Amino acid sequence: MTTETESTAGPSQCPGGCSGPDMSESRRSLMRGLGWGAFFTTLALSLAGSLRFFFPRVLFEPPTTFKIGTVKDYPAGSADKHGVISVSEQFMESQRVWIVRESDKLYAIFGKCTHLGCTPKWFADERQFKCPCHGSQYYSNGVNFAGPAPRPMDRYGISRMEDGRIVVDKSKLYTVNDFEDPDCFLQA
Amino acid sequence: MSDKKSLMQWIMDTQIWKSVFRHDFEDTPANRGKVIRSNVFLHLHPLRIPPHAMKIRFTWCMGGITFFAFLVECVTGILLMFYYHPVIEYAYLDMKYLQFDVPFGQILRNIHRWGAHLMVLSVMLHMLRVFLTGSYKPPREFNWVVGVLLLTLTLLMSFTGYLLPWDQLAYWAITVGTNMGAATPFIGVEGPFSMVDKFTDVRFVLLGGTTVGANALLRFYVAHVIAIPAIVFVGVAIHFWRIRKDGGISRPL
Numbered sequence: 001m002t003t004e005t006e007s008t009a010g011p012s013q014c015p016g017g018c019s020g021p022d023m024s025e026s027r028r029s030l031m032r033g034l035g036w037g038a039f040f041t042t043l044a045l046s047l048a049g050s051l052r053f054f055f056p057r058v059l060f061e062p063p064t065t066f067k068i069g070t071v072k073d074y075p076a077g078s079a080d081k082h083g084v085i086s087v088s089e090q091f092m093e094s095q096r097v098w099i100v101r102e103s104d105k106l107y108a109i110f111g112k113c114t115h116l117g118c119t120p121k122w123f124a125d126e127r128q129f130k131c132p133c134h135g136s137q138y139y140s141n142g143v144n145f146a147g148p149a150p151r152p153m154d155r156y157g158i159s160r161m162e163d164g165r166i167v168v169d170k171s172k173l174y175t176v177n178d179f180e181d182p183d184c185f186l187q188a
Numbered sequence: 189m190s191d192k193k194s195l196m197q198w199i200m201d202t203q204i205w206k207s208v209f210r211h212d213f214e215d216t217p218a219n220r221g222k223v224i225r226s227n228v229f230l231h232l233h234p235l236r237i238p239p240h241a242m243k244i245r246f247t248w249c250m251g252g253i254t255f256f257a258f259l260v261e262c263v264t265g266i267l268l269m270f271y272y273h274p275v276i277e278y279a280y281l282d283m284k285y286l287q288f289d290v291p292f293g294q295i296l297r298n299i300h301r302w303g304a305h306l307m308v309l310s311v312m313l314h315m316l317r318v319f320l321t322g323s324y325k326p327p328r329e330f331n332w333v334v335g336v337l338l339l340t341l342t343l344l345m346s347f348t349g350y351l352l353p354w355d356q357l358a359y360w361a362i363t364v365g366t367n368m369g370a371a372t373p374f375i376g377v378e379g380p381f382s383m384v385d386k387f388t389d390v391r392f393v394l395l396g397g398t399t400v401g402a403n404a405l406l407r408f409y410v411a412h413v414i415a416i417p418a419i420v421f422v423g424v425a426i427h428f429w430r431i432r433k434d435g436g437i438s439r440p441l
Contacts, residue, residue: 054393061397 064171066095068108070164071188074101080127084140087122097156097168098122100141107185108156108168109142115149129153143176152176157183232428234436241437246321250314254342255424257307261345264300265413272352274409276402279354304346311342323438331430338423341416348412351405362408363400366391 068091077085079102088099096119098109111119118133129138136147143152157172166186174184199205200212211222224230240246271290272282286293315335318324324332351362370376370391377389384390386398396403431437 054396055388056396056403059397059403061399061401 065167065169066091067161068099068166068168070166071106071160071186074099074106074188076101076103076188079103080140082127082139082141082143084127087124087140089122091168092122095168095170097170098142099168101188102141104188105185106158106166106188107179108158110154110156110170110173112153113149114144114151114153115147120153152179155179155184158186159183160186232425232432234432236436238436238439240440243440246440247437248313248317250310250317253310254307254314257303257310258420258424260303261300261307262417264296264303267296268300269413274352274406276354276405279352279405283353283355304349307342308346311339315339321438321440327434328430328438331427331434334423334427334430338420338427341420341423345412345416345420348408348416351400351408352412354405359400362404366394366400366404369394 074086074088079085083102085101085103088101091097091099092111096111098111100107100109113120113131113133113136115131115134115136118131120129120131120136120138122129127140129140129142131137131147131149134148136144136149138144138149138153141152142155144150154176155174157169157174159167159169161167172183174181178184200209210226211219213219221235224233224235234241268286271286271293273279283297286297288294290296318332318335347362347365351358367378370378370386370389372379372390374381374383375390376382377384377386377391382389386392392398394404394407395401396407
């Protein structure tokens, strides 16, 4: 059957009224479909591969996390009127982060004014952060109370490793509405 | 004199000359047509220029000025590439080196910069002229669309070039610009209906990472010096050829 239709050059080759032309047509359309299917499959896979090319597997970017020691490094003491015991500037220069200790928790403030992104400065004697650009002022817990800043300074994700060391994750940023998120502070 | 003329005649009779130039220079309408038709660059241009097309107050020559600025950018850009390394350690220093020590480096960089400003300005004024003269109307709709594509590509060339000096202005402009990309619907991580995370969104592709870093500088460089200009060259060829196909520059109203 197959060889018959294959050798069919015209109707005269199939005098018995067989379904030669129809068979030939259906096989031709099958082959055409396979051909185009293979063509477009190759094309689609090539395009997908080309697109994948632009997503690198390895990134040589600085790590987003850093370790800040253990809770013992941020000892308890007397709190100011906002409940803050201490504001650590240890990681300010390298990471732009203040570590704030309250009586029951620890959190990491991202040192970026919520007005236009300048870096505020910590005044330990006044227990205030002040922004040099447009005069925004924040309490020791990072909550704004004067100037154009629209909201408290944002905070980074913070968590404790199994060995007790504390890790700050700069890829997780929390705004004021999410400060109660369990990843945004650490129970001390 | 006659020797010189006969020498020229001898050159023009060689097969080399004849294989390149398929016309002689007698000033006849047929030869004028042949000169245009047989030249790959000129044949993109309309065969004849009607007097009204020469009126500066009608065309403002803004398309021509844009093309001129583009050629200036190509020439000065290629020259800048001889001294500029698209890596973080060198990019800013190379820019300063060009300005302070490379012979003619300061004027080279300034021509490139001002040429870029001119190109953005003139391409917009060109669009305004085409709009005001109604030159986008049939049969020129397609060429308007090609023009809008070229406008977008011009802005993209400007944007990608902005990062290359690798100074504070560049860094933060591209940070802000690509963060806007992150707000794209569907394919931006912060956009509406987002379907991607920050390692698969359009911002990540633009930067080759999550922050403006070495990959971003290299990607913007490649886009700036070859990827976008290559598309622009094709687009400009279509744009010019299409003017010819649409019956030359439109008539004054």
